[in-house]
Amino acid sequence: MGLDHDLREAADQIRDAEMVTIISHIDADGITSATILHLALQREGIPVIPVFVRQLEPFAMRFVPQDESLKIFSDLGAGQQNLLVERGLKPDRVLIVDHHVSQPCGDGYPQVNALEYGFLKFSAAGMAYLLAREIDRDNTDLAALGVIGNVGDMMAREDLKLIGPARGIIEDGVSRGVVEVLGKELNCYGISTRPIHISLAFSDDPFIPGITNNPDSALRFLEKLGIDMKSDGNWRVWEDLTREEKRTITSGVMQQLLAHGCSTRRLISEVYLFPHEMEHTPLRNAAEYATLLNACGRWAKPAIGHAVCLGDRGGAYREAEHMLVRHRTVIRELLQFILENGVIELSHLQYLHVGERFPDTIVGIGAGMALSKLNRVKPILIMCKLPEDPTVTKVSMRTVDEMVNRGIDLQAALVHASRACGGEAGGHRIAAGAYIPGTAEQEFVHCVNRILSEQCPAESPHHC
Ligand SMILES: [Mn+2]
Numbered sequence: 001m002g003l004d005h006d007l008r009e010a011a012d013q014i015r016d017a018e019m020v021t022i023i024s025h026i027d028a029d030g031i032t033s034a035t036i037l038h039l040a041l042q043r044e045g046i047p048v049i050p051v052f053v054r055q056l057e058p059f060a061m062r063f064v065p066q067d068e069s070l071k072i073f074s075d076l077g078a079g080q081q082n083l084l085v086e087r088g089l090k091p092d093r094v095l096i097v098d099h100h101v102s103q104p105c106g107d108g109y110p111q112v113n114a115l116e117y118g119f120l121k122f123s124a125a126g127m128a129y130l131l132a133r134e135i136d137r138d139n140t141d142l143a144a145l146g147v148i149g150n151v152g153d154m155m156a157r158e159d160l161k162l163i164g165p166a167r168g169i170i171e172d173g174v175s176r177g178v179v180e181v182l183g184k185e186l187n188c189y190g191i192s193t194r195p196i197h198i199s200l201a202f203s204d205d206p207f208i209p210g211i212t213n214n215p216d217s218a219l220r221f222l223e224k225l226g227i228d229m230k231s232d233g234n235w236r237v238w239e240d241l242t243r244e245e246k247r248t249i250t251s252g253v254m255q256q257l258l259a260h261g262c263s264t265r266r267l268i269s270e271v272y273l274f275p276h277e278m279e280h281t282p283l284r285n286a287a288e289y290a291t292l293l294n295a296c297g298r299w300a301k302p303a304i305g306h307a308v309c310l311g312d313r314g315g316a317y318r319e320a321e322h323m324l325v326r327h328r329t330v331i332r333e334l335l336q337f338i339l340e341n342g343v344i345e346l347s348h349l350q351y352l353h354v355g356e357r358f359p360d361t362i363v364g365i366g367a368g369m370a371l372s373k374l375n376r377v378k379p380i381l382i383m384c385k386l387p388e389d390p391t392v393t394k395v396s397m398r399t400v401d402e403m404v405n406r407g408i409d410l411q412a413a414l415v416h417a418s419r420a421c422g423g424e425a426g427g428h429r430i431a432a433g434a435y436i437p438g439t440a441e442q443e444f445v446h447c448v449n450r451i452l453s454e455q456c457p458a459e460s461p462h463h464c
Contacts, residue, residue, distance in 0.1 A: 003117045007134040010095055010112050014135060015044060017070035022050045023063070023077070025124075026297035028152025028290040028305075030075040032145040033097060033128035035309035037072060040132035040139050052302035056080040061087050072097060075124035078113050081105035097127045099153075121158075122165050125149020129169050143173030144286075145309060147272050152290030154428075160187060161270035170272070180273040186250045187269035188238065192284035195235035197222055200253070204372035205401065206267055208253055209260040213373055225252050237280060239273070266401065282324065283308075283317075295327035296320050298361040327362070334358045334366035339373060343380065348452040349397075350374060351381040351445050360384050364396035364433060376400050379410060379452060383441060393441055395425075395434040397448075404429045407456045417447040 014020070020041055024034035034050050041048045049069070053060040056076045061083050064071060071094050077084065078098040082105050089109075096111035099122060112131060114122040129146030132139040146169040147162070156162045162170060173179025185191070188203040197218035200211050211218045222229060225248050229236060241249070250267070257264050272286040282288035296305030301323060307316035337357065343350035354363065367382040374380065379399035386392045397410045410432035414425035421444050423436030436444050 003112075003130075006112050007130055010097075010110065010131055011134040013092075013095055013110060014041065014046070014070065014072075014131075017041075017046055019067075019069040020046055020048045020072055021065055021067075021069045022048060022072045022074060023056070024050065024052055024073075024302075025075040026052045026054055026300075026302040027075070028293035028297070029123045029125050029149040031293045031297060031302055031305045032149035032152065032309060033074040033124040035306055036125060036128040036132050036139075036142045036145050036149075037074060037097070038306075038310070039142060040135050043139070044135065050303070050306060052297070052306070056083060058083060058086075064089075068093070070095065074098065074128055076100065077109075078102040078111060081109055084109060097124055097131060099124050099127060117165075119165050121150075121155045121163055123150045123153040123155055125153075126155075126166055126169060130165075133172070140172040140176045141178055143169050143176060144178045144274050147173060147179055148286045148289045148293070151272065151286040152294060156270070157430075160266065160268065162272075173272075178274065178276060180275050182271040182273060184268050185271040186238070186246065186253060187266055189287055191238035191271060192273075192280060192288055193282055194237060196227070196229065196238055196241070196249070199238055200249075204369075206257060206262065206264070207372060207376065207400075208256055209262065210256065211253070221252065221256075222249065225249060239279070239284065263402075278313075282321075291327075292320055292324050295323040298359070299323050299326060330358065331362055331366055331369065334362060335369050335373075338366060338370040338382070343370075343374060345375075345378065346446070346449040348378065348449050348456070349381050349445075350378045351383070353383040353441070356385040356387055356390075358384060360386055360394045363394065364398065364431065367396050368398040368431065371398050371400065377403065379403060379408060381445060381448060383445075385438070386435075391438050393436050393438045395423075395436060395444070397427075397432050399430055401430065403456065408452060409455060413448050413451040413455065416451055417444055420444075420447055 022034045022037055024030040038048045038050055051063050053063055064087055074097040077096040078100045081103050084094060091109050094109040096109050099114035102113055112127050114127050125146050129142055132142050150162055150166050170179055188199045190199045197215055201215040201218040204212050211221055227245055254264050254267055274284060277283040282292045293305040296302055304316050304319050308320050338352055343352045363382050363384045367380050371380045379397055381397045383393050383395050386394055399408050399410055409429045411427045411429055414432045414434040418425040418434045421436055421440035423434050425434035427433050
């Protein structure tokens with residue numbers, strides 16, 4: 001047993017296959033892990049058919065063909081092995097490449113699962129990459145996709161960089177020339193596509209008093225530091241700045257944080273660039289690339305994201321860009337809706353029901369963005385109806401680092417509260433979600449509020 005042994009077995013199983021179906025999740029990690037496997041198999045001369053599903057539930061199982069192909073489940077499958085049994089899939093015809101908690105099921109199916117090797121911050125794309133490299137050492141050019149999947153699954157969020165076995169992927173990518181690591185960058189998003197003041201104004205991690213949510217004052221702040229905002233009439237982006245300019249802005253932001261008594265712990269992060277991609281596009285860095293793929297998945301076009309990962313820079317890329325624009329537009333509308341309708345405040349959370357106006361796939365993102373404009377001390381809970389099943393309510397919760405440090409654990413709160421009403425929950429301390437019966441909404445919200453009050457009894461609101 002052990003990682004190396006399991007990878008060898010999995011690689012052998014793949015090499016023996018005459019045809020493969022890859023069943024993967026629609027998010028950035030699912031799309032990149034499917035692409036890594038797809039390319040590795042194609043290079044072995046094995047025909048591949050990719051299938052993307054929102055989640056592996058009984059209804060989605062009908063997309064799993066009942067043919068002789070080897071079924072590789074990536075970024076899903078570990079927790080749904082009973083469904084594979086129900087579908088009549090034999091263990092020698094299945095391989096699971098995952099990083100989710102495994103569900104005990106008879107002898108189980110062959111799998112390479114990050115969790116089983118103690119890799120807590122390692123996504124399915126990471127496992128897919130290790131497997132691709134096991135199949136052929138020359139597959140290290142796929143390292144960039146491995147990095148995108150890990151970043152897309154928030155594996156770098158807590159530590160402000162990828163850690164553990166993901167460092168190996170980065171090293172491969174660097175020596176292959178497909179990944180460039182910038183070690184001490186300002187922690188902000190949109191470094192390849194957004195005007196710098198917009199990047200700063202959108203930053204809420206760290207929350208910069210006077211700058212976050214305020215593009216005009218971000219612009220004045222940068223002008224005061226003597227930064228040339230434009231070059232040849234075009235807005236410059238973070239990536240365009242010289243080392244000296246970056247240093248000036250970073251120390252300016254640090255002073256701004258200190259002047260307001262805020263922590264500078266989240267100021268600096270590591271950034272992963274892809275030097276072979278075109279400048280000023282979302283393909284240039286891992287975080288923006290992951291958003292592009294998530295946008296494709298959330299708008300039911302994962303195959304478009306997959307085509308982009310496979311190298312399409314024509315039609316599929318243009319369509320992906322459209323998805324990204326649409327994604328942002330709808331998120332902005334959702335944010336507007338939340339702010340205009342207002343949240344209802346309880347002692348330890350604030351909540352709102354958005355009905356079925358917005359797709360449930362973006363409600364969590366909207367919640368996170370709204371929080372930076374509301375009382376950040378109170379975790380936000382947003383509910384929405386599921387279009388495919390109006391009896392079910394989807395719940396998304398978000399909080400901020402400071403509250404996690406003070407004991408808030410949204411995942412624990414939602415799991416506990418869901419149990420009481422027959423729902424299901426999952427996630428992380430800082431962001432979690434649940435599906436609950438529509439009839440239990442009120443009781444659920446109050447139950448979560450009570451649990452949060454136990455997790456963090458003291459109410460000492462702090463502005464950042
Ligand atoms: Mn994943």
